[in-house]
Amino acid sequence: MSDELKGHYEKIISLLGEDVTRDGLLDTPKRAAKAMQFLTAGYNLSLDDVVNGAIFESDTDEMVVVQDIEFYSLCEHHVLPFIGRCHIAYLPDNKVLGLSKFARIVDMYARRLQIQEGLTKQIAEAVQQVTNAKGVGVIMEGKHMCMMMRGVQKQNSSMVTSVMLGDLRDSQATRDEFLRLIGK
Structure with a gap:
């Protein structure tokens, strides 16, 4: 863990008016720095690291969700x-991706400072890149603490973003199949 990052948290906590030497805060700068490193660990990963060769030949050409x-x-x-759920569909073209790799791709991009719109696009483009699928669709549903805890403070608000590539973009029937399969 970076001592520099820990020092910045000590400074922030002090600037907020707290005493960083008080019992409950003694290890907080260290814990906060460690948490931030974990929450942004996606910067230390690449798509190749995450996929790790888990692309397999397959004659499947029907939608996978x-x-x-x-x-x-x-x-x-x-x-x-901001937290939520991600739904991914793709139309394989002789290659399928190992199931756990979808979650790993989502985590890699989510564990960076983001906006949901960009996160959705990054995931769709990554799945397209590694599978060379005929089509990819990603829908993300998120609840944003920046809208719930501060600002307008709307507790029940959520955001839905989508990116459709290839056949999922070009074919309404294919897009409708994806939406039906995820119950939307």
Whole structure:
């Protein structure tokens, strides 16, 4: 863990008016620095690291859907969490991706300072890149603490973003199949 990062947290806590030497805060700068490193660990990964060769030949050409992948990210505007679910569909073209790799791709990009719109696009483009699929669709549903805890303070608000590539973009019937399979 970076002593520099820990020092910055000590400074922030002090600037907020707290005493960093008080019992409950003694290890807080260290814990906060460690948590931030974990929450932004996606910067230390590449798509090749995450996929790790788990692309397999297959004669499957029907839609594959992985839904309800939980994600946790930090908004790049306020460094507050946004959390939710990600649904991914793709139309294989002689290659399928190992199931766990979808969650790993989502985590890699989510564990960076983000906006949900960019996160959705990054995931779709990554799945397209590694599978060379005929089509890829990603839908993300998120709840943003920057809108719930501060600002307008709307507790029940959520955001839905989508990116459709290839056949999922070009064919309404294919897009409708994806939406039907995830119950939307």
